[in-house]
Amino acid sequence: MAEKNDFFKSKEVQDFNQVLAKYHLGPLWNAIPDLMHKEPTPEAIPYIWKWETLQKVLMEAKEIFTPDRGGERRAIYLQNPGLLNRQPWGWGSTTQTMYAAVQLILPGETAPSHRHTQSALRFIMEGSGAYSIVQGERIFMEKGDFLTTPKGLWHGHGHLGDGPMIWMDCLDIPSIYAIGGTFFETYPERIEQPSLPDDYSSKRYAGGMVRPIADRVPKVAPLGSFKWQQTKNALDSLSQFEPDPFDGYAVEYLNPSTGKTANPTIAAWMQLFPAGFRSKAHRHTSSTIYHVFRGSGYSVINGVQFHWEKGDYFVIPNWAWHEHVVTSTEEAYLFSVSDRPIMEKFEVQREESYTSNQGHQEVTKEFVAV
Ligand code: GTQ
Numbered sequence: 001m002a003e004k005n006d007f008f009k010s011k012e013v014q015d016f017n018q019v020l021a022k023y024h025l026g027p028l029w030n031a032i033p034d035l036m037h038k039e040p041t042p043e044a045i046p047y048i049w050k051w052e053t054l055q056k057v058l059m060e061a062k063e064i065f066t067p068d069r070g071g072e073r074r075a076i077y078l079q080n081p082g083l084l085n086r087q088p089w090g091w092g093s094t095t096q097t098m099y100a101a102v103q104l105i106l107p108g109e110t111a112p113s114h115r116h117t118q119s120a121l122r123f124i125m126e127g128s129g130a131y132s133i134v135q136g137e138r139i140f141m142e143k144g145d146f147l148t149t150p151k152g153l154w155h156g157h158g159h160l161g162d163g164p165m166i167w168m169d170c171l172d173i174p175s176i177y178a179i180g181g182t183f184f185e186t187y188p189e190r191i192e193q194p195s196l197p198d199d200y201s202s203k204r205y206a207g208g209m210v211r212p213i214a215d216r217v218p219k220v221a222p223l224g225s226f227k228w229q230q231t232k233n234a235l236d237s238l239s240q241f242e243p244d245p246f247d248g249y250a251v252e253y254l255n256p257s258t259g260k261t262a263n264p265t266i267a268a269w270m271q272l273f274p275a276g277f278r279s280k281a282h283r284h285t286s287s288t289i290y291h292v293f294r295g296s297g298y299s300v301i302n303g304v305q306f307h308w309e310k311g312d313y314f315v316i317p318n319w320a321w322h323e324h325v326v327t328s329t330e331e332a333y334l335f336s337v338s339d340r341p342i343m344e345k346f347e348v349q350r351e352e353s354y355t356s357n358q359g360h361q362e363v364t365k366e367f368v369a370v
């Protein structure tokens with residue numbers, strides 16, 4: 001190896017690299033070790049954002065930014081410290097493929113309607129009375145609901161209730177940026193007016209896994225919101241059986257007309273870990289962003305312990321070993337998003353379980369959040 005490095009650093013090679021660069025050419029023999037490693041070496045790092053901090057900055061943003069003044073959403077995104085040197089303008093993102101944010105809307109405010117080639121989803125953290133209007137359907141949001149807004153659909157937000165309303169956004173912004181596929185349009189009016197009954201799609205699917213026959217034809221988002229009570233029922237009933245050793249009790253949000261993930265590029269799950277649950281460690285190619293909906297505990301990611309509680313967000317980068325432990329006396333519900341559909345489309349999804357030490361990592365240190 002030393003010999004090889006010496007060769008790459010030799011004057012002869014360095015000079016020749018300069019010659020090539022002049023012609024906008026590059027030597028593969030120099031680049032290949034960085035481009036093709038043995039296994040994924042993600043730029044995103046394991047990280048946690050505490051709810052305490054997120055709540056504080058959202059409350060500060062309330063004073064500084066309004067959708068009326070800025071013409072945009074009051075959203076603050078989770079910037080992974082490992083991804084700060086990216087284009088454009090050193091824009092970070094949460095993982096290499098996904099952007100996640102917390103968004104706050106106040107009573108009486110509207111966030112203008114627009115559409116884009118990025119797919120979006122929302123998970124509702126706090127409040128009630130706000131809606132997202134998607135292709136003419138007002139979807140009222142309640143705590144624990146999951147909303148899907150795949151690419152190309154008009155959407156805006158409004159708030160008819162009292163008190164602040166906060167949710168998580170996740171979009172495939174970095175993926176669409178990377179492939180040069182960005183299109184964005186504003187709606188001709190500030191906000192789209194309803195053309196369908198309120199909560200039309202969730203009312204059509206009140207029974208869960210039975211499908212209105214019109215949806216035998218694949219549709220982009222036949223079900224726009226998945227109500228918390230239905231998701232919770234599914235998990236609570238699943239929990240009478242044996243949990244998956246790695247993922248506990250987990251369900252995935254689907255497009256009922258295709259059976260595929262609700263968003264084409266982002267998978268979304270809700271997981272239930274019973275009190276005292278301790279998963280075994282594994283790793284996979286896909287990266288994950290977790291949001292702690294209820295409960296507390298910790299995850300060990302590549303040997304580092306990350307303590308989490310209600311409202312926190314944390315990142316498990318590609319190919320990072322991870323396992324979860326619940327320390328609360330109540331069960332934990334964790335919402336998560338992952339880029340698994342992208343990995344599967346490119347046929348690079350792989351998974352490996354941790355075999356030594358009875359499937360548990362050695363904890364080397366505890367992560368301290370800023
Ligand atoms: O609410 O439509 O956090 O378009 C980022 C981009 C939210 C949204 C974000 C968006 C939205």
Ligand code: FE2
Nearest residue numbers: 114116120155
């Ligand atoms: Fe949007």
